[in-house]
Amino acid sequence: MPELAEVETVRNVLKKRILNKRIDKVKVLYEKMFDSDLKEFKEILIGNEFKDILRVGKWLIFELNDHYLLSHLRMEGKYFIKNSDEEVQKHEHVIISFTDGFDLRYHDTRKFGRMKLVKKEDLWNTEEIKKQGKEPMDDTLDSTYLLDKFKGKRLPIKSVLLDQEIISGLGNIYADEVLYASGVNPLREAKSLNKEECQKIIETSKSILLKSIEEGGTTIKSYTSSLGVTGNYQNYLQVHKREGLPCNRCGNKITRIKVGGRSTYYCEKCQK
DNA sequence: AGTGCGACCCGAACGC
């Protein structure tokens, strides 16, 4: 489940491998992956090269000459670098071949990921990008901002942390970890959080994401990739996927419940 | 506007 830390890891790894290489061929095997015109997509990519890779929230942004290619990995999207003569595997939906004989291949078992091409000048007017809230690492994310966003919200704080329009980058794993580290019960109405608790959420989400990026993200479902994107942060998880195991703070058993249809792990004793 | 829920997907896990 790529969240901000995993997407950042993919960005860092890809940057070392695909920048400034001429694109020779493009093959799209699952067209619904695209929100933009497929023919135009191929025309623009062929002969072009990736100049840089950026990231906004969980969106990967490949910079071309006059365009950006936006890519969202959703649940299980992965990028592989493979030799062009290697057989195309099941679930490889987009294949971008470079003139040096290597491919960038997008692999997505569940086909949830999306790609979209936008003109450079339109990037910040693109709906998907424009609506992203502040990232935990953004120094302008403060308790005033959060209190304002939480105002009047009766939804459980867990669900609100997953809302990318408020804080951008948290997913189901880190939302649980942040709430545990903040000592906040996931079921609390967002509007009930005070300034100190908001502050705590900001601090812990920043430190948890930074630590996770340092560790190369979290690998829950183990997979091997030719990119070597196999993170270590799963070794640091305090509550996620730890149902029935003792809380590292108080020894109480970690509980698993459903919040807004999502699995949520927390300690009933430590999180008030 | 805020909220709730099914749909999109498919492999893995589960139940019998």
Add this chain to the structure above:
DNA sequence: TGCGTTCGGGTCGCAC
């Protein structure tokens, strides 16, 4: 063993 069923999880779109 083998088969059918359920689950998961980010985001969108629709209904209330």
